[in-house]
Amino acid sequence: MEKLLSSWSSTVKSLPETYVFPADSRPGDTGVPFCNAIPVVDLQNTLPHDAVQQILKASQQYGLFQLINHGVDNDLLRDTMSVVQEFFALSNEDKASVYSEDPSKKCRLYTSTYDYENEKVHLWRDNLRHHCCPIDEFIHLWPQKPTRYRDNVGEYSLQVGNLSARILDLICEGLGLGPGYFGDGLTGVQLFSANHYPPCPSPSLALGLPKHCDANLITFLLQDEIYGLQVYRDGEWLGVQPIHNAFVVILGHQAQTAHDAEHRATLS
Template identity: 30%
Template sequence: MEEKRVQEISSNVLDTIPAEYIRSEKEQPAITTIHGVVLEVPVIDLSDSDEEKIVGLISQASKEWGIFQVVNHGIPNEAIAKLQEVGKEFFELPQEEKELIAKPEGSQSIEGYGTRLQKEIEGKKGWVDHLFHKIWPPSAINYQFWPKNPPAYREANEEYAKRLHPVVDKMFMYLSLGLDLEPNDLKNGAGGDDLVYLLKINYYPPCPRPDLALGVVAHTDMSAITILVPNDVQGLQVFKDDHWYDVKYIPNALIVHIGDQVEIMSNGKYKAVFHRTTVTKEKTRMSWPVFLEPPPEHEVGPIPKLVTDENPAKFKTKKYKDYAYCKLNKLPQ
């Protein structure tokens, strides 16, 4: 086992947490959150018959916020509920059973059950355990990292992946049209039909000192887009106008994050959202983000049509695997 799991620590501590989970004062949520205000990020109804209106709203949200929620997205509530149910059941299994799909020791692979994800500044840790595995395309899937238990796990995840496809295609299309590009330009820029759907299940157990700890430290996603469903426990925070705010979640909505690769492809017109996760004292928070990522060897850079003499390229073109390596190891891009 790579290290002690947060779930295990949570079940053994009563009123304190280990020092490595206590954030510095400039990060502690009790000090840095604007309390009593819940940020209402844009909510966009995908069933609206006015496509131009949807494009305008998504484009505006992506430029000003980097995050929005979509409702009437076409994924049945039952498919989302089943995804959440089997994920929760996995994390409630005995520890030794979860360890069967742990990330291999010393592996560079991100897939598997684990606790540590990236280089941690000052040795500080997030109050979270996780499970990563790819759910699309079939050629990228490694079932070694899919739980065998609960038995319905595979079926629920495959159904969710299938239902997610049209939503993903719509998001890329609307984002492209919002920049006066061809409908497929951003999707093709991110890898086209070889786009990788990487699922992460975040498990944030109850924390005796939620005022001092963070679930996930402040970051932008290195994906192109992230599409996320949480459970009903508050935890997502967004940095806006130099302050941290809780985000109001709409039941059965999908939360869409603009990631680094769309910011790069749009040459900075769309902004990757700077966000973090808080934890609570009594309840377990969980979330199911799907990171839509270019294949490792695929090169991503600003879309040529968006680069002009007046607006030169703001980002380098590089292979996604090289970008990811620098990001995870806190190296300059």
């Protein structure tokens, strides 16, 4: 538990050396412009055929897009972010039941990555991650505090799972594949992952997440109004403009029709 950033980061005035990234991979002090060309798909006010074409084009050109009017309840989005913030603000004693350094755990809280002891540089983040599908099989493993966590995140997981199935069916339609083509082999596992990035004393030297591509099929990232996501395109880093109540939808390696969306999380 003493490794958790939320346990000690507020007491340090300089960034520990173990969190300083090499010069060629740190964000540095140079400002990164927003990429205004990243497509925004309006799922409610766009004709289905047009939405299919927009999603396919965005996936092939960028590997990601922003999704608005997606049908997930706005109050639920707000409450989910709130309950996650409340969780990370809990005492170490209250978080101890889900803290683990064992990567095989189906629900665990940890710092940096699954291999903290062997990594050369640590990430400036705490992460809470747990399986969601089927909920009845995993919900008893989720945090018990805050008391509304399980109800709130459970409903959020159900709504996002339904949205995921809808987007994948639209992709299947655009590719001329039958509904449900991806099947349970790719969509049967659903993970909820919450990153906590405490204020960093030297954000130009550290990262919340390094440059990477998602290994899974599809990711729904609730960025809301908190900027930090950057995408690597044509040899430069570009910021992803936060849109209130929007999801950033990222296609992973398992979606072989997509452009590899290399991205990272910067700090403030």
